Amino acid sequence: METVKVADKTVKREFPAMTVDEAYDTLKEMRVHGAGRIARLAAQALRDYAKEAKGSTPKEYWKLVLKAGEKLRSARPTAVSLPNGVNYVLYGGRTSFESGGSIEDIRYATVNAANDFITSSIDAVKLIGEIGARRVKNGDTIITHCNSQAAISVMKKAHDMGKGIKVYCDETRPKFQGHKTAAALAAYGIDTTLIVDSACRLFMDKTDKVIVGCDAISVNGALVNKVGTSQVAVLAHEARVNFMVAAESYKIDFKTQMGELVDIEERDPTEIAPKEWMANNPKVKFNNPVFDVTPPEYIDFYITEKGIVPPGGILTIMKDLYQYR
């Protein structure tokens, strides 16, 4: 279909081509992580699947696409960008299916919706950088936790603006995503120091701002992000340091409006202790939740692509964003 090819050319491939099963495994095993990238990989895999899927009727074709979307959505439970991204793509196709479109019509609508999601997600991260960097002052020292493309975008932009920032990166146990952030910032020319998570209190005294990313925002403005974020927020609060969250608006979790809680992913205990150690200490129990919740009162504001939003303002932007089902 010529139009699909034209639409496709406008979107640069961020990840190697993958089947739905490969993308699912890649997400589950965290070979690609971070909420924005998780969502874009799922949208890409769903788009590529929709392009090739066969079916003898529109209903049959649509059922296959829905099933693929369902599988991708289930790869990780906490980052709401994943279901939100997949739902956005499916909504494109569903509108065409429900209005009696042919297989080619539905295919075209699905592919376009995926491309639309991917480009707007990448644009959002860039915009967040621009909006957030204006809140950073010359010579600011920043603490960040985990590995967030949106938070990195703010820090890189502040550096581009010549603000001479200095950044402390928490290691972010157990998967050490902070190492990735430190490597990226240092390679960009930013004055970067890696610290262990438990040193955060010590360095908070030397810090002007905390900037972190986001996996999900609940309707009351609470933040769900990598485990340890809430501790950093409490320390920032105690030290009267600004706590800012860089978050694309598709990270707002609609279901929290109906009182549902965000699922907190629990991962394999071997991420926190070697198997041999576990075998030698059979009485020790393990818990490995990988996200936590920061209450809104510890958050100064969200930096979204739509502008700066205080935690209490999340509800008001929610309605606009959920025009798809």
Ligand code: RUB
């Ligand atoms: C990553 C993490 C990041 C957010 C935001 O967790 O908590 O802070 O996902 O990232 P994990 P981004 O490594 O378990 O996926 O701004 O890139 O969306």
